[in-house]
Amino acid sequence: MTTVRDHTLPREYVVRDQAVVQSPVAPTPLLAELPAHSIFHEPWWLDIATGGHWNVAKVVRGNEVLGELPYYTARMGVWRISHLPPLTRTLGPVIKSLDLDIAHAQHHRLSITSRLIEQLPHFDSFFQLFDPRVEDALAFALQGFTVSARHTFQIEADRTVAQAWKRLHGKTRNVIRSAERKLTVAPIATPSEFLQFYEANLLERSRTNAYGSAVMRQLVNAFVERQAGHLLGAYGPGGRLIAAIGLVWDRHAMYYLLSSRTLEAHAGSVSLLIWTAMQHALEQKLTFDFDGFSSPATFNFLDGFGGTLKQRLGVERLSTVYSVARILKRRMVPGLASGFAPNL
Structure with missing residues (x-):
């Protein structure tokens, strides 16, 4: 059972007495020891947005969760993809902060993020967009991902x-x-x-x-x-x-x-x-x-x-075959968009 966190606004701002929608049970719920970074990381949100087709990479030390990275799994024809689920604006790694100096904190975040990436299964196309507070894109770049910048106000x-x-x-x-x-x-x-x-x-x-x-x-x-x-x-x-x-x-x-x-x-x-x-x-x-x-x-x-x-970092990695197929498709269909872009 997933935990409902209290995100309550004052009574006058809340629409109450609505029908409850029961979401499916997540295959691998985020552990309670590490609070979700945003509402889009919440297990109940991911349950619904993905139809239950999500998982999470975790780095655990003893009983302490040091990092988590939820990801969506889907099929698009013959391709195995992991993009942002519907209405899910950002995802990305959630790293537990430790009481370290700047240099050691930077190394800690890089190490944990790298270990999370190593747990990802093979995808022909992987893309995630990070919240502006998440700056852990270097580890992705070091492992062959393309890092790009998008923006929000x-x-x-x-x-x-x-x-x-x-x-x-x-x-x-x-x-x-x-x-x-x-x-x-x-x-x-x-x-x-x-x-x-x-x-x-x-x-x-x-x-x-x-x-x-x-x-x-x-x-x-x-x-x-x-x-x-x-x-x-x-x-x-x-x-x-x-x-x-x-x-x-x-x-x-x-x-x-x-x-x-x-x-x-x-x-x-x-x-x-x-x-x-x-x-x-x-x-x-x-x-x-x-x-x-x-x-x-x-x-x-x-x-x-x-x-x-504010800048939001995006990370993407394509398999060679998928990348070639996408290039050929664009050439055959001029003006074809490569896919839904969350923002500029």
């Missing part, structure tokens, strides 16, 4: 709400003020209301759910029930829901995970919801993480909230 936990408002770009403040005059922000009553709204907006745009409707449904129900996240809605005249966002959190940060709006929604509806979520995070002394950006347009939108640009 963060609002530091020590900012006040007034300071955060002042750092918003003028255009962003204006659209928020305009939306505040016309819309009401409130918790969405049930996960099913959010999910139906999300799917309806995809249908209206002739799109499908990139994360998988079933996985999203289970994760949204689970993080609401566990009080590790909530759903905010912007309501227009007559109480009609026109925009919604999903947020999750752990002891360190609140993450902007999901958003959706109707085609005719007010231009500032999502900005208003993000600003409301930022205030909730700062009141709880949590870092607000915008969870990266996948295009220049998204970068420009998120940049308006005055966040600090």
Whole structure:
């Protein structure tokens, strides 16, 4: 049985009394001695996001867990792959800090990470993206992985709400003020209301759910029930829901995970919801993480909230055969994307 950790926000920010979604039992649960680095490392999250297809490399000394590295296992045709599971923004190694000087601490982290990597099974394609706090990419590079940099915006936990408002770009403040005059922000009553709204907006745009409707449904129900996240809605005249966002959190940060709006929604509806979520995070002394950006347009939108640009390291290793097959496929299909990129 996995342990439910307390990530509770104050009562007024929590959507309660939702149906419990039972997640499958993890094949190799993370040991309780080493707390999860983020919500995305939590066994219950990985159970749902991977359908139970995950494992974890561990380094243990006696009864002390020194390091863990969870990873997803999947098949893509003939290829065995390990990428980030749906809606799982970051993973990476979790290394126990010891009371060491800088030089010995650096050696400790490098040694433990190397031992974790050595336990990974063979994958034709392996990719993970690390939280900005994780800098343990050197060990991966030394073992043949390609290390790349991606980015996210963060609002530091020590900012006040007034300071955060002042750092918003003028255009962003204006659209928020305009939306505040016309819309009401409130918790969405049930996960099913959010999910139906999300799917309806995809249908209206002739799109499908990139994360998988079933996985999203289970994760949204689970993080609401566990009080590790909530759903905010912007309501227009007559109480009609026109925009919604999903947020999750752990002891360190609140993450902007999901958003959706109707085609005719007010231009500032999502900005208003993000600003409301930022205030909730700062009141709880949590870092607000915008969870990266996948295009220049998204970068420009998120940049308006005055966040600090943070680097997230990615590590990737491809087998020779897989790498050649990918190159050939790109040449045969010009413009074909290599796969889902979590962010720039």
